[in-house]
Amino acid sequence: MTRTGLSDTIAAIATAPGSAGVGIVRVSGHRALEVADGLFRGKRRPSKTRGGRFLFGDLLAADGERLDEGLVLVFRGGRSYTGEDVAEFQTHGSPAVLGRVLARTLELGARLARPGEFTLRAYLAGRLDLAQAEAVLGLVEAQTEAARRQATLGLSGALGTRVARIGANLTRTLAALQAMLDYPEEGVPEEDRELPLAAARRDLLELVGTARAGQVATRGARLALIGRPNAGKSSLLNALVGFERSIVTPLPGTTRDYLEAGLELSGVPVTLVDTAGIRETGDAIEAAGVRQALNLAGGADLVLALEDGSAPREALPAELPPGARVIRIRTKADLSAAWTDPGALDVSAVTGAGLPELREAMGTALLGDVSRGEAWLTTERQADAARRALAHVDAASALPDDLASYELEEALGALSELTGRDVQEDVIDAVFRNFCVGK
Numbered sequence: 462m463t464r465t466g467l468s469d470t471i472a473a474i475a476t477a478p479g480s481a482g483v484g485i486v487r488v489s490g491h492r493a494l495e496v497a498d499g500l501f502r503g504k505r506r507p508s509k510t511r512g513g514r515f516l517f518g519d520l521l522a523a524d525g526e527r528l529d530e531g532l533v534l535v536f537r538g539g540r541s542y543t544g545e546d547v548a549e550f551q552t553h554g555s556p557a558v559l560g561r562v563l564a565r566t567l568e569l570g571a572r573l574a575r576p577g578e579f580t581l582r583a584y585l586a587g588r589l590d591l592a593q594a595e596a597v598l599g600l601v602e603a604q605t606e607a608a609r610r611q612a613t614l615g616l617s618g619a620l621g622t623r624v625a626r627i628g629a630n631l632t633r634t635l636a637a638l639q640a641m642l643d644y645p646e647e648g649v650p651e652e653d654r655e656l657p658l659a660a661a662r663r664d665l666l667e668l669v670g671t672a673r674a675g676q677v678a679t680r681g682a683r684l685a686l687i688g689r690p691n692a693g694k695s696s697l698l699n700a701l702v703g704f705e706r707s708i709v710t711p712l713p714g715t716t717r718d719y720l721e722a723g724l725e726l727s728g729v730p731v732t733l734v735d736t737a738g739i740r741e742t743g744d745a746i747e748a749a750g751v752r753q754a755l756n757l758a759g760g761a762d763l764v765l766a767l768e769d770g771s772a773p774r775e776a777l778p779a780e781l782p783p784g785a786r787v788i789r790i791r792t793k794a795d796l797s798a799a800w801t802d803p804g805a806l807d808v809s810a811v812t813g814a815g816l817p818e819l820r821e822a823m824g825t826a827l828l829g830d831v832s833r834g835e836a837w838l839t840t841e842r843q844a845d846a847a848r849r850a851l852a853h854v855d856a857a858s859a860l861p862d863d864l865a866s867y868e869l870e871e872a873l874g875a876l877s878e879l880t881g882r883d884v885q886e887d888v889i890d891a892v893f894r895n896f897c898v899g900k
């Protein structure tokens with residue numbers, strides 16, 4: 462699908478729908494400058510202009526009516542985003558103007574671009590690898606600082622560099638294994654055979670370990686507040702978001718339905734979910750809320766388990782879902798302590814004591830101890846490929862030399878899907894399907 466019509470000249474509105482100060486229509490392909498000559502009238506013709514230049518003038522309809530005054534920006538093939546000739550029309554940013562300018566480019570021989578087709582062309586021209594193309598999408602969609610930082614790193618090729626280092630060590634291992642098979646009497650030093658494999662495995666483990674942080678950074682995280690009635694869940698949610706989002710009363714059983722509130726934490730978009738206090742109850746509505754709370758805990762990236770620090774400690778009458786990541790919190794730390802626990806954070810929703818430490822702990826629990834300056838795996842596709850590569854490397858490490866080569870080849874194949882240029886068309890389709898038209 463992605464490989465048809467690639468010699469067509471394509472056009473799309475590159476800016477967001479709606480009104481804005483300025484809007485851009487982008488045209489790419491061998492007829493882009495011809496289209497620009499047909500649409501634009503100024504002191505110079507776009508096709509007679511050097512790449513990287515702006516011209517100011519009028520944008521004209523077929524009958525000569527002036528659609529808008531604006532700028533045309535010309536790029537020459539080989540020195541543009543797509544690698545093709547590109548013309549960009551920068552107009553006043555209304556849907557009316559942009560729609561007419563786009564329609565005129567189609568009359569002049571362009572066709573509408575498919576989602577992601579500009580970036581697909583850049584990829585097929587070898588100007589971006591697949592991970593960089595995903596980073597372009599990440600930049601377009603970035604809502605927070607953590608997402609932007611990772612996408613920028615990805616676009617710069619930092620993930621490709623990380624992957625290339627692993628690939629180089631696997632290739633060195635393969636060469637050593639081959640030498641041992643070909644010249645068994647010579648012997649291959651350990652530093653050629655085992656050290657590169659160990660280094661590749663260590664780097665891959667570390668890379669796979671970034672997947673969770675990468676996905677949290679781009680997709681955000683859900684945090685469930687769980688505890689007995691009156692533990693202070695709603696109060697803590699309000700303290701974290703900074704306004705009275707949830708109803709608080711001294712009566713246990715106040716929150717029945719769950720409710721959500723958004724905030725940003727360590728650059729990550731976080732949804733806090735307040736839930737019904739968990740207790741055994743004869744009230745059918747409250748019992749439904751309790752079941753729902755446990756489900757929400759199961760679906761959350763992180764559970765905040767709250768216990769009232771001013772009252773005798775009482776265990777939850779239900780187990781938290783197995784495998785859940787949990788931060789334990791001793792609430793109402795401003796009152797005299799009925800118990801203490803070094804494994805719990807002391808927090809007061811009333812005075813705000815302990816909130817900075819809690820925010821810090823939440824950030825660490827969500828992002829882990831991955832290094833911020835390095836590129837992470839940011840999509841499920843990338844995480845899957847890296848995990849498969851690791852599984853093959855693990856298999857290779859456990860096999861005799863003559864059988865290990867096959868696993869190493871498979872590992873290299875999986876790695877190449879991360880950044881590769883000659884991957885299966887369905888992999889490419891899966892990446893570019895997520896793009897919007899105009900990117």
Ligand SMILES: Nc1nc2c(c(=O)[nH]1)N(C=O)[C@@H](CNc1ccc(C(=O)N[C@@H](CCC(=O)O)C(=O)O)cc1)CN2
Nearest residue numbers: 475485487513534536539540541542543549588597900
């Ligand atoms: N108006 C506009 N702004 C934009 C883009 C665009 O296409 N148009 N971009 C796109 O989404 C991003 C910038 N990315 C770009 C990447 C490469 C080239 C380019 O023409 N590269 C040539 C020439 C480099 C040079 O002159 O030094 C090259 O690499 O050969 C342009 C934009 C963000 N801002």
Ligand SMILES: Nc1nc2c(ncn2[C@@H]2O[C@H](COP(=O)(O)OP(=O)(O)OP(=O)(O)O)[C@@H](O)[C@H]2O)c(=O)[nH]1
Nearest residue numbers: 690691692693694695696711714715716738793810
């Ligand atoms: N002194 C003090 N009181 C608190 C604190 N947090 C909550 N409370 C009080 O504890 C009571 C229960 O608070 P909520 O936030 O409604 O507790 P909850 O866990 O949401 O309770 P349910 O919705 O019933 O499950 C209210 O009277 C709050 O004012 C705190 O940090 N310090």
Ligand SMILES: [Mg+2]
Nearest residue numbers: 694695715716
């Ligand atoms: Mg509540």
